[in-house]
Amino acid sequence: MATDITIIGAGLGGLTLARVLHVHGIPATVYEAEASPTARTQGGMLDIHDDTGQSAVRAAGLTDEFRDLVLEGRQALRILDRDGSVLFEKTDDGTGGRPEVQRGELRQLLLDALPAGTVRWGRKVGGVRALGDGRHEVSFADGATLVTDLLVGADGAWSKVRPLLSDAAPEYCGMSFVEAYLHDADTRHPATAKAVGGGSMFAIEPGRRQLAAHREKDATLHTYAMLSRPQEWFAGTDFTDPAAATARIAREFDGWAPELTALITDSDTAPLLRPLYALPTGHRWERMPGVTLVGDAAHLAVPNGEGANLAMLDGAELGLALAAHPDDTEAALTAYERAMFPRAARSAAEGAELSELLHGDDAPHGLIALFGEGEHTP
Numbered sequence: 001m002a003t004d005i006t007i008i009g010a011g012l013g014g015l016t017l018a019r020v021l022h023v024h025g026i027p028a029t030v031y032e033a034e035a036s037p038t039a040r041t042q043g044g045m046l047d048i049h050d051d052t053g054q055s056a057v058r059a060a061g062l063t064d065e066f067r068d069l070v071l072e073g074r075q076a077l078r079i080l081d082r083d084g085s086v087l088f089e090k091t092d093d094g095t096g097g098r099p100e101v102q103r104g105e106l107r108q109l110l111l112d113a114l115p116a117g118t119v120r121w122g123r124k125v126g127g128v129r130a131l132g133d134g135r136h137e138v139s140f141a142d143g144a145t146l147v148t149d150l151l152v153g154a155d156g157a158w159s160k161v162r163p164l165l166s167d168a169a170p171e172y173c174g175m176s177f178v179e180a181y182l183h184d185a186d187t188r189h190p191a192t193a194k195a196v197g198g199g200s201m202f203a204i205e206p207g208r209r210q211l212a213a214h215r216e217k218d219a220t221l222h223t224y225a226m227l228s229r230p231q232e233w234f235a236g237t238d239f240t241d242p243a244a245a246t247a248r249i250a251r252e253f254d255g256w257a258p259e260l261t262a263l264i265t266d267s268d269t270a271p272l273l274r275p276l277y278a279l280p281t282g283h284r285w286e287r288m289p290g291v292t293l294v295g296d297a298a299h300l301a302v303p304n305g306e307g308a309n310l311a312m313l314d315g316a317e318l319g320l321a322l323a324a325h326p327d328d329t330e331a332a333l334t335a336y337e338r339a340m341f342p343r344a345a346r347s348a349a350e351g352a353e354l355s356e357l358l359h360g361d362d363a364p365h366g367l368i369a370l371f372g373e374g375e376h377t378p
Contacts, residue, residue, distance in 0.1 A: 003149045003150050003322075003329055004148050004149040004150065005021065005026070005027070005028035005029070005148070005149070005150045005152070005322075006028070006029055006031065006138060006146065006148035006150065006151050006152065007028055007029065007030045007031070007152045007154055008030075008031055008125055008138070008151070008152065008153050008154060008155045008159075008160065008161055009030070009031075009032060009153070009154035009155035009156060009159075009295075009297070010030050010031075010032035010034070010037075010107075010111075010119050010121075010154075011107070011154060011155075011156060011295065011311065012103075012106065012107060012110065012295070012308050012311050012312050012315070013154045013294040013295030013296075013297075013311030013312060013314050013315040014030055014032075014152070014154030014155075014294065014295075014315065015030065015107065015110035015111060015114070015119075015315070016056050016059075016060055016110060016311070016312045016314075016315030016316050016319070017152060017154065017294060017314075017315035017316070017318055017319050018030050018110075018114055018118055018119075018315075018319075019060040019061075019062070019110055019113050019114060019315075019319075020056075020059050020060055020315065020316050020318075020319030020320060020323075021319045021322065021323070022113075022114060022115065022118070023059075023060065023061050023319075024319065024320075024322075024323035026319075026322060026323060026326075028118070029118060029120060030114075030118055030119045030120065030154075031119075031120050031123040031125065031138070031140075032119055032120065032121055032122075032123060033122070033123065033124035033125065034121060034122070035121055035122045036121050036122075037107070037108065037111055037121075039121075041104070043103040043104070044102070044103060044214055044216055044222040045071075045074065045100045045101070045102060045103070045200075045214045045216055045222065046100065046101055046102075046103050046106065046308050046309075047075070047098040047099065047100050047305060048066070048098065048099060048100075048101060048106075048308075048309060048312075049097065049098050049305075049306075049309045050097040050098070051097075052306070052309035052310060052312070052313045053308065053309035053312045053313065054066070054097075055313060055316065056309075056312035056313045056315065056316035057312070059316040059317075059319070059320060060110070060113065060316065061113075062109060062110075062113055065109055065113075066101070066106070066109065069101040069102070069105050069106060069109065070099040070100065070101055071099075071100050071101065071102070071216075071217065072092075072094075073092045073198045073199065074092065074099075074100035074198070074199045074200075074214075074215060075092040075096040075098060075099065075100060075199055076089075076090065076091050076092040076197055076198040076199030076200070077089070077090045077199055077200050077201075077202075078090070078196075078197045078199075078200075078201050078202075079201075079202050079203075079204060079368055080195065080201060080202070080203040080204075080260070081203070081204075082203060082204075082205050082253075082255070082256045082257065082260070083256070083257050084195055084203075084257035084259055084260060087368060088368045089197070091198075092198065092199060098305075100199070100214075102216065102217060103308070123140050123142075123144075124140060124141040124142075125138060125139070125140060125141070125155065125160045125161075126139045126140055126141045126160075127139045127160060128151065128160055128161055128163075128164060129164075130164060130288075130290075130291075131147065133289070133290075134149065134150075134289030134290030134291075134329070134330075135147055135148065135149060135290060136148055136151040136164070136290055136291060138151065148290075149290060149329070150290055150291070150322075150329055151164075151290060151291045152291075152292055152293070152294060152318070153291070153292070153293040153294070153297040153298075154293075154294045154295055154297060154311075154315070155297055156295065156296045156297055156300075157170050157277055157296050157297075157300045158170070159293065159296075159297035161291065161293060161297060162293060162297055162298075164288065164291050165285040165286075165288055165291060165292075165293065166283065166284075166285045168279050168280055168283050169279075170277035170278060170279055170300050171277060171278065171279075172231055172275060172276070172277055173276040173277060173278050173302050174228055174229075174230070174276075175226060175227065175228045175229070175276050175302075176226075176227055176229065176231075176234055176273060176274060176275045176276060177224040177225065177226050177227075177273075177274040177276065177303075178224070178225040178227065178245075178249050178264075178271045178272065178273055178274070179222070179223065179224055179269075179271065179272040179274060180222075180223045180225070180246075180263060180264055180267035180269060180271055180272075181220060181221065181222055181223070181267060181268055181269045182220065182221040182223070182262075182263065182266060182267060182268060183218070183219075183220050183268045184218070184219050184220075185219050185220065185221045186219040187219070189221075189262055189266060191258075191259040191262075192221065192259045192260070192262045192263060192266075193215075193219065193221065194259070195257070195259045195260060196213045196214075196215055196221055196263075197215070198215060199214070199215060200212070200213070200214050200215075201213045201214075203256070203260050207228070208227060208228035208229065209225075209226065209227055209228070209252050209253065210225075210226040211223065211224070211225055211226070211253070211256075211260055211263060211264075212224045212226060213263055221263065223263040223264065223267070224274075225249055225252070225253070225263075225264055225271075227249075227252060231275065234273055234275065237249070237273075239270075239271060239272075239273055242270035242271060245270070245271045246264060246265065246267065246270075246271050249264055249271055250264045250265050276302055276303065277300060278300055278301050278302050278348070279299060279300045279301070281301070281345060281348040281349055281352065282341075282345040282348070283298070283299055283344070283345075284337075284341045284345075287330070287333065287334055287337065289330060290329070292318065292333050292336065292337060294311060294314035294315050294318060294340075295307075295310065295311030295314055295315070296311065298314065298340065298344065299340075299344035299345075299347070299348060301344075301347065301348040301351050301352075302348075302351050302352065303351070304347070304350065304351030304354050306347045306350075306351065310343070310344060310347055313343075314336075314340055317336055317339060317340065318332075318333075318336045321333070321335045321336040
């Protein structure tokens, strides 16, 4: 009898898993809490790395389609001082191994590559429980339940599946991002568009505040104001009042060049708070029959440019392992986790080092040295 496979979460990791399984003739069903593929904005740009995210794309058989999504020139990078002066710049000569795509378009590519009905929308998980013999019951918020032979948690930071395997919970990292957007920036905000350049821009002051911006499609600038503040500080900011919240965030950048602060003050969207959480570095669990995790559910870490790439690689490698062991699910899960645990631990440790270079007392000099060596571009 074929193994019944249930995937919780229609993010990049869960969808990559479903697609790789489909390529190998293995059916699976994905359950997603969101009501539809367009229920919310899917975020901004992703640099998809050759050895991780692109490897997953190849396993999914979607290389040509992926190339059609790549935005040329977006691997360009510049680092600015708070006064707008350029401290470091790297152009995109087309040889970089980390092409940039829009997250929403990549997700839609994966959705379009799945058989109709693979993803069940509007199915929010309320809880899960082990039934024994590797089988699990999933309860949904609407009262419905299902029983599955293999349960995969691809449901992100606050995974409902993770407690089956681990008591670990994400902890606040001491920093939050506040997102903002400028649309049609080349025409409406030419000085700011020039400061950002053709790809990614970081404006850095040592310590607790930085600005990052990415040039997306149609001259849209997507900004992250990065603030090292306790959660209580953000709780004292009324994000239900966009004007007041924008003003408070902007005050953190008093004295910065106006073409940089305009990324916040002139935003076409309300400021959106993104607190950063992480699981313990090296998070792992003992093998439990019939269940595993991929992506942030397994190894949530501070942003370092690897999160989406690792989620996709997790999904691809789990799918390949299941295809390689069609009659032994436990052997497949063991092989997948044996490779995933150390890979995730290395990435989390490297991410912590990168965060220190970006936000520590030596910023931006250590970061410039790293980028100058070509070792890492977030």
